Structures are given as C-alpha cells and as structure tokens.
Amino acid sequence: MFKCHVCHSEASHTEFVNEIFQIDGKFYLVENIPATVCSRCGEETFSRETTERIRAMLQGETEPVTSISVDVFSYPFESKAS
Template identity: 35%
Template sequence: MQETMINTEVTYTLQHQGRFYLIEHVPARVCRETGEQYFAPETVEHMQMLIRTQKKPTKVIETPVYEYA
C-alpha cells in the first residue's frame, strides 16, 4: 500500500476577530488524495502564539474582496 500522506510546507489562512492572516512555510502532513492538511500540536501552538502576540509580520498584502451577489 502506497503512503498517501506527504510531509511538506503549506500556507495556512485563518480569520480571527474580523482580520485575515496568512502564515507561510508551515510544516504539515498533507493527504495526496484529499488535500487535507494535518498539523502537529506544537505547530498549532506556534501559529496561535504568532497571532496572539501580534508579532510584526514578515510582509503585509492587500486583498480584493468581492460580494457573491
């Protein structure tokens, strides 16, 4: 049986208190079949710490917003 999970880095997107955040180069295990991403507990804790402490971001981007209507 072939391994369907690969170790890679992903960009994680989240919305918190009305703001959007991108965290790049996050270590993850990704299912080749579904694209589902799995993170180690310490990885999740580190991402939460980055958002909670409001550490200065590496860069800031502007994002267009569209309404579906």
C-alpha cells in the first residue's frame, strides 16, 4: 500500500517520468522511468528494482541512447548588506 512520505496521502498513480542525476559534477538524463506518483503533492517514488536498474545504467552497464547539450543559468546570488 502506498503512503507518501511527504504529505502522507494514500492516493497515487503510475507515470513515466524523466529525471536528471548529478554524479561527480556531470549530469545524466534518464527518460521514461516508471514511477509511483503521489496524487496530492506529485512526489515521485521508484521501486527498488527500478532504482537498481538506474544505478546500473549510470555506472556504465548500458550505453546512452543519445547525448544533448543544455543551456546553463545561475540564479543570481544577492548578498545582504550587514
């Protein structure tokens, strides 16, 4: 039975999601991940099997299907005067 660890809702649905992982400063996009999604707050959770498959992919057990370049923006940091 599902229970969201963020909002404690018991309502969920299955969805295929995309996630970006950062490992050692490098970004990886994994597409079409099966996820259980909280119907109230949208928190995504993955099964243990799915998590293990993602780990194996990112550790080089499979080759990427494509590579992309992305524009990077840095949110401006404004220091408060003392």
